[in-house]
Amino acid sequence: MKKFTASDVSALTVWLIPIAYLLFIMPSLPASIAMHYGINGKADRYGDKSDFLFFQVLMQGVVLLAYLLLKFLPAIDPKRQVKYGESTFQKLGLGLVLFLSALNITIIFGALHHGFNAGKVILPIAGLLLAFIGNIMNSIKPNYFAGIRTPWTLESEDTWRATHRLAGKIWFVGGILLTMLMLLISPMAAKTVFTSIIAVMVLVPVIYSYVYFKKHQLDKNV
Numbered sequence: 001m002k003k004f005t006a007s008d009v010s011a012l013t014v015w016l017i018p019i020a021y022l023l024f025i026m027p028s029l030p031a032s033i034a035m036h037y038g039i040n041g042k043a044d045r046y047g048d049k050s051d052f053l054f055f056q057v058l059m060q061g062v063v064l065l066a067y068l069l070l071k072f073l074p075a076i077d078p079k080r081q082v083k084y085g086e087s088t089f090q091k092l093g094l095g096l097v098l099f100l101s102a103l104n105i106t107i108i109f110g111a112l113h114h115g116f117n118a119g120k121v122i123l124p125i126a127g128l129l130l131a132f133i134g135n136i137m138n139s140i141k142p143n144y145f146a147g148i149r150t151p152w153t154l155e156s157e158d159t160w161r162a163t164h165r166l167a168g169k170i171w172f173v174g175g176i177l178l179t180m181l182m183l184l185i186s187p188m189a190a191k192t193v194f195t196s197i198i199a200v201m202v203l204v205p206v207i208y209s210y211v212y213f214k215k216h217q218l219d220k221n222v
Contacts, residue, residue, distance in 0.1 A: 007090050011067055011097045015060070018104040022056060025112050033111045034118075052111060056104070063100045067093045073145055088139040092146065095136075099129040119187050123194055127178030130201070134171025137164050148205045152213035159213045167205035174201040 033052040034045075047055075070093035073086075103125050110116040140147045142160045147153070148167050153160040174197050181197075182190055 005090075007094055008071070011094050014094075014097050014101050015063060015067070018056075018101050018108060019060060021105055022108050025108065028112060030112075030114070034114070034116075056108075059100075059104055059107075063097055063104075066100075067097050070096070070146070073143070088136055088141070089146070091136055092133070092140075095129070095132045099125060099132065117187065119190060120183070123182035123190055124179045126194075127175045127180075127182055129175070130178065130198075131172050131175025134168050134173075134175055137168035137171055140164055148209060150206055150209045152209045156213055156216070158216065159209055162212050163205050163209040166208055167201075170201055170204055174198075 029049055029052070031048060032046045033049065070089045073089055103122060106118055106121045106125065110118045137147065142154065142157055143149075144154070147160070148163050150163075153163050178194060178197055181193055185193060
């Protein structure tokens with residue numbers, strides 16, 4: 001059975017902050033609450049308190065399940081390889097809780113303040129999360145759950161390592177770039193820029209994994 005670690009205490013504390021904040025401002029919530037934001041960062045759909053509370057329960061539940069999944073990956077990994085990079089998954093789990101909690105606090109703040117431009121906070125937070133993932137990506141061992149999981153990285157550990165070494169650099173730089181750009185450019189341009197950079201961050205490692213695998217497979221057959 002897994003022990004309750006200092007990392008678990010930190011994750012639980014951070015996870016509880018949005019809940020405490022919501023309970024604190026609950027009496028002040030308006031009857032009509034922002035539930036969705038458009039590409040300009042402004043709310044374009046509203047709901048009542050019950051809708052918002054349901055969304056909060058759902059979001060906090062997803063965050064908790066994601067952390068628990070990463071914590072117990074070694075027990076459900078069929079190849080039993082996750083255990084060799086267990087500390088990396090602990091960092092990833094804690095990072096996800098931290099950034100998603102910050103995201104949720106922003107959403108709650110937006111619910112309390114009509115006219116708040118959530119995009120100016122949510123998108124930079126997403127950029128920082130991607131940079132954080134990129135920073136630890138090179139440490140992720142081959143597994144079926146996290147990382148650049150293509151047929152070629154899962155087939156070859158060497159391809160996995162090379163792909164994640166490159167992807168880590170791309171995601172870190174891309175995440176930092178996204179964070180800065182989302183703070184500087186207009187909300188209307190943010191969606192296009194954000195989507196374009198994400199596409200590059202995803203596609204380049206996938207294509208590289210195929211090229212690397214084929215090249216080294218050919219070298220072995222020579």
